Amino acid sequence: MAKATGLWLVGARGSVATTAITGLLALRANLVEPVGCVTARPELAHELFPGWTELVVGGHDIAHQPLAKRAEQLADAGVLPHRIVPAIADDLRAVSAEIRHGYHPAEAHEPAAAAIDRMAADIARFQHSHDLEQVVVVNVSSTEAPFPELPEHDDLAALDAALRDPARTVLPPSSVAAYAAVRAGCAYVEFTPSLGIRVPALRALAERSGLPYAGADGKTGETLLRTALAPMFTERALRVRSWAGTNLLGGGDGATLADAEQVRGKLASKGRGLAALLGEEVTAPLHIDNVPELGEQKTAWDHVSVEGFLGTQLTLQFTWNGYDSALAAPLILDLTRLVTAARRAGERGALGALGFFFKDPLGSTEHRLAEQARELADWIGGLHAEGAQG
Amino acid sequence: MAKATGLWLVGARGSVATTAITGLLALRANLVEPVGCVTARPELAHELFPGWTELVVGGHDIAHQPLAKRAEQLADAGVLPHRIVPAIADDLRAVSAEIRHGYHPAEAHEPAAAAIDRMAADIARFQHSHDLEQVVVVNVSSTEAPFPELPEHDDLAALDAALRDPARTVLPPSSVAAYAAVRAGCAYVEFTPSLGIRVPALRALAERSGLPYAGADGKTGETLLRTALAPMFTERALRVRSWAGTNLLGGGDGATLADAEQVRGKLASKGRGLAALLGEEVTAPLHIDNVPELGEQKTAWDHVSVEGFLGTQLTLQFTWNGYDSALAAPLILDLTRLVTAARRAGERGALGALGFFFKDPLGSTEHRLAEQARELADWIGGLHAEGAQG
Amino acid sequence: MAKATGLWLVGARGSVATTAITGLLALRANLVEPVGCVTARPELAHELFPGWTELVVGGHDIAHQPLAKRAEQLADAGVLPHRIVPAIADDLRAVSAEIRHGYHPAEAHEPAAAAIDRMAADIARFQHSHDLEQVVVVNVSSTEAPFPELPEHDDLAALDAALRDPARTVLPPSSVAAYAAVRAGCAYVEFTPSLGIRVPALRALAERSGLPYAGADGKTGETLLRTALAPMFTERALRVRSWAGTNLLGGGDGATLADAEQVRGKLASKGRGLAALLGEEVTAPLHIDNVPELGEQKTAWDHVSVEGFLGTQLTLQFTWNGYDSALAAPLILDLTRLVTAARRAGERGALGALGFFFKDPLGSTEHRLAEQARELADWIGGLHAEGAQG
Amino acid sequence: MAKATGLWLVGARGSVATTAITGLLALRANLVEPVGCVTARPELAHELFPGWTELVVGGHDIAHQPLAKRAEQLADAGVLPHRIVPAIADDLRAVSAEIRHGYHPAEAHEPAAAAIDRMAADIARFQHSHDLEQVVVVNVSSTEAPFPELPEHDDLAALDAALRDPARTVLPPSSVAAYAAVRAGCAYVEFTPSLGIRVPALRALAERSGLPYAGADGKTGETLLRTALAPMFTERALRVRSWAGTNLLGGGDGATLADAEQVRGKLASKGRGLAALLGEEVTAPLHIDNVPELGEQKTAWDHVSVEGFLGTQLTLQFTWNGYDSALAAPLILDLTRLVTAARRAGERGALGALGFFFKDPLGSTEHRLAEQARELADWIGGLHAEGAQG
């Protein structure tokens, strides 16, 4: 029988992580159907995907709330069905016990280099103790403020030296986590808009180490819709004149993004996509507002003004309402299965074919959702276990 | 130099026809850019497409209002820019002079067979007098009530006999027009939800006569959006639970569709697509309301309720507002160019690759907009003038 | 100490009733705040209102599902907080035991006259056994199809004779219930669009018997908004040209209203109000669609097209989403308190000042919400216990 | 016969002013009906209101574009009907000739005191040359950035001294205009969120001079709706939890408000009202985005999250779309008529009864639209020509 795969979540006690973990445990216990899991579509089935029972979860976080407690809060907020949490309580406790303390510069008593060593060791220990074939590290921790490009980012030796200097902070926590992942010989998925593995020296190291990675910033709401709709205008030769958006969200992510610094990262990854989709810059004011009263819900309103035949005006408005974490969580499971399969098939470097899942796809310039879906299906169709073909 | 192509509009004095004609004349006079014309996208350019100056327009209608008058009304209603109508007044008058009286059972003093002969002759005379390479007939007349299937529809001889019987009405006006088109050796485009060429004996005759045809029911509003959005849910393994829609429209089409009989045809072609897109029937109440106060505007509201991960609810609402005829008109020009090219390339029968333009595509079961766009592009890429390759 | 008041619900096992009962029990147990209860606003406090602990509930229904079971379903559907139902389980069982079998012509083994006697006796027994000062009967049973006006409706003797004829059905169940209420000496509230007490002979009898009554059709959603918004247009001298609406709802009420017959009653009470508000008939297509997938939620979309200065167009769209029963339930408690107070103050006949709560107010032609709020406040301010003043 | 009244517009060449002037001229010529004019409602008719033919217009602006040119642009943008502008071209030219150069610190070659003298003289000359009974000054110039409170604002002598100092700018242009108005013995209306007459020393001076004034910031869009809707929640004892808003607008006002400084003034006057309406502060993120592509249109989206019975969530969303200046212009005519009548009736100081027209009403704390409508009607009902009663 195949060895199990590890899923190592950075930010493992957050909403997205808790929802993904609860969902995995519920799927394993046959309590729910895999609605929202792309890799569960019969059309995309593949033998290299690990089954729900073949995934073991651990992670890092800097918070210490037990997963079961977070799960209960999410049930009260409407994200998780009330009946599920008690049914998987034991499994939740087991996962909670696999979560180690992460790294944050605000509380760091160690240079980043030491944190990387420590965290890589955490992952290695996890892999060893569960006898895992491989571990996939997925970052779902709080969005960070945009981080400046530094010369050290282009050169691994210089980076290593700077990381050893306790007086400097040359990488944000997401990139520290990405480095720890690569150090531990793991594939890495950047689900947030943070820098993560997008440091040239780290990307090169992953590639050299034969490791695949994917990202960045899960595409689950407004941007998902934009990448489904914008091609419609282009294909119909209609000219988008403006595309305004407002996002209202509560939850942990709402609080983080309310901080003007952090939100810039999110807005930037959203903006890049729209211009790429429309082939030109358009007036596109965009807001993310923290509305704690909405709890775990997210509501997005978009207003699109379009020029049609003979200069006539068309207007499209949409409102999208959902539970943010429930949109993201199944993608975490999908990405884990896909990246596991990619590595089994010997893929390395940026997995552009996974752009379907991201606002800011690494290794691809394609933003059109339907094209991404096709690329994903083609890529899955072409996966073969390494050595299996010869 | 290439001979010109004829565009023969059934319903030539209606809103869609008048907007298409005005637009063509304005494009020819370089007064506007071809926004909304799919065949004008540089990516899709093809030498077999006739240029704007290579199209000559005529048609049938049972109304007699001069085109210039209708164009002025459309300008007052906001569909056409005020500056354009006077600039092309002479050309409009010339087209208006090419419109012949059509056929309607309510006023028919002739058996349908005679009407078919008369209308085919109108088209032939038009082709001859302008020395046209070919004529494309496009039906943009008022939507008809659903028409029953009759045994005569399957057998041309029986159909011909029945058409000669002045006591019977075995074909609706759209199918009489389609028959006249085929009789005159013309390709036919069904832009409305009416029966038109979808009579088995007529389809077979067109095929035998080496004539291409396309349809049915131009996809310009709510359905356009649905075919862009529904695949997003499927591809993300999300489960659409209900999809409700309300359409408000004024204009001639609003008045026609307010009649409960006629609207059934339109609702049927809309419904078929949704089930095909989602792979199953969902609760999908749909309304078309006549709101004369909206003039030529159409507003559609859709409410989609979706089941996501762990049974959570997602809700999408959209409102689409535009000038109906301005959405349809450029497609009339596109279809004329595409069907002209198809015939030049020797295509015959249903042009499934034009499904991109239709709610109820003939010759195709594909409803996903992005797939249709790709099929269209591939098909255009593969067109070669007949005999050109050998 | 004051004697308690009885609340007798017709349709006592339905969604609205169960939510009202659960809410009352939760208020009594101090588990929730009286959000949504108009009579709990400090500005409107009045000594003649019975307290939450001074209300005893019973009722009629033709279904037999225990209230606790219905309450659990409503909790799963999101209408009731999960924590409340177990906390009041005993009280719910006690109320459930006070519900008697009602009357429905489809299952009636008795002439309507006998049913009226039986049901009046049920209420009297309830009043006696709990030593209640008075009982208020509130109809929250399923909406009925519009009922024809009959000559017997104008004359009590003729009505009584016809009711004794087992071969005839001269009153719908709601009016049978209203008659039973009046017979038992109770005030009556018509919360549905059904005929209920709106039979001239019954209204006269209530008046003669010194009984107050109120109705009809609780105003909780789209109409509530319309009566808040329409005056804005009038006061600003703006001219509403069209007002279209679509209502999507699941739940028991959705299923009932999907039946074309029943819905006519509801649409009629909605339509009357709009014309009254705007001072003229406008194009106002209106739909109620049953979407079972929405569960207990109701979503309404309204599109209002308005003519402004110099003929410019204004457009207002709104979407209203809520849990239907949670909107209605607090009004049931309010109406019970208000009607109790009215009777204590010696009011009889139609209580026009309660028009604030109804789509189709009895005893008033005022539909503007703000005016109704003011009339309500003035009326409450003027209430004095009968005899108290002299 | 009654003497005519003067309307002196500050910002007389802007969109609002041009629309108001065009509308007045069209009303005078019987080309349009007074839709949108509150004072034209038969219920509010009053003999002290000047007729359309009894108003003469002049003004200040710092731009010099002829009114006829601006009117044509507004017709192209859909604000004015195309047929009207040519029909009143001569009258427009006449008004345009009555517009004098205003005051702006950026171009001022004079101390503010001199500007006040000059502008007061402009108004006096205008009054004299047209033999006007009185002149009403209405500020519709560009919104200014919030202006700091200064000690000089409380004391007229200190203010006058500071205004004579060419090195200081102690009043923004709107207040310079207000001072000029009072100096010229005119009533003043502040239609913008700028400081205007809201300088304590100026308010006191107006009062002492027996002059009425009104303001501030015309209520024409999102806020109009909020003040119609918020009372609905309060009256129904529902608890608003959040009220988010996004405004998209092009036009001159869009460009001005895009400047972060200016927008603060507007957002402040909007925010004050909401808290007053709901009785408490709620989460209420608010944005104004400049979208030049929308031309003269304004679109507002509001999302209101409300707590109902038993903690259930209600959600209201609305979208409001209109031509901003067409919403404002009739109010300018109304305010001119009302303030004229107020002065004829001997009113002085802040006209709180005109709060109906303003986001930030001077002389009133009432924000509820329906209450304001009632106060306005009562106030009009109580107006009598000064001395007429004695």
Ligand SMILES: NC(=O)c1ccc[n+]([C@@H]2O[C@H](COP(=O)([O-])OP(=O)(O)OC[C@H]3O[C@@H](n4cnc5c(N)ncnc54)[C@H](O)[C@@H]3O)[C@@H](O)[C@H]2O)c1
């Ligand atoms: N639909 C979606 O929810 C969605 C879509 C795209 C991206 N994302 C991203 O996913 C991330 C998680 O979202 P969420 O809603 O779960 O947020 P959350 O606030 O609920 O959870 C974030 C978790 O990260 C932890 N954390 C913070 N800093 C850390 C560090 N340095 N090391 C380890 N853990 C750390 C926090 O303690 C918390 O448990 C965010 O960055 C968000 O932008 C979410």
Ligand SMILES: NC(=O)c1ccc[n+]([C@@H]2O[C@H](COP(=O)([O-])OP(=O)(O)OC[C@H]3O[C@@H](n4cnc5c(N)ncnc54)[C@H](O)[C@@H]3O)[C@@H](O)[C@H]2O)c1
């Ligand atoms: N976006 C769109 O506008 C759109 C999209 C899809 C389909 N359509 C279809 O296009 C058609 C035209 O729409 P429209 O808005 O121009 O309507 P319209 O009412 O303005 O025009 C219809 C024209 O057809 C003419 N006509 C009616 N019966 C005829 C007959 N028997 N023979 C010849 N002419 C006849 C009428 O006189 C009129 O001039 C409708 O069937 C509509 O459903 C329109």
Ligand SMILES: NC(=O)c1ccc[n+]([C@@H]2O[C@H](COP(=O)([O-])OP(=O)(O)OC[C@H]3O[C@@H](n4cnc5c(N)ncnc54)[C@H](O)[C@@H]3O)[C@@H](O)[C@H]2O)c1
């Ligand atoms: N916001 C609102 O929910 C709202 C607003 C206005 C009016 N109403 C009206 O309130 C009523 C109840 O709505 P609901 O959602 O609770 O519906 P429901 O279907 O959940 O409940 C109706 C109840 O009435 C019972 N019933 C049916 N016929 C009866 C009879 N002849 N005698 C006694 N009981 C009978 C049914 O068994 C059921 O228990 C409906 O008429 C609805 O139109 C509701």
Ligand SMILES: NC(=O)c1ccc[n+]([C@@H]2O[C@H](COP(=O)([O-])OP(=O)(O)OC[C@H]3O[C@@H](n4cnc5c(N)ncnc54)[C@H](O)[C@@H]3O)[C@@H](O)[C@H]2O)c1
């Ligand atoms: N619905 C509405 O349009 C609405 C509602 C409330 C308030 N307002 C306010 O009305 C004002 C006018 O709006 P608009 O759309 O006409 O703007 P606009 O930009 O079209 O016009 C403003 C005019 O003011 C002139 N101006 C600028 N500074 C001046 C000065 N110091 N002295 C004299 N004139 C000056 C400009 O030259 C311009 O002609 C704005 O302050 C706006 O906020 C408008």
Ligand code: NA
């Ligand atoms: Na919702």
Ligand code: NA
């Ligand atoms: Na619009």
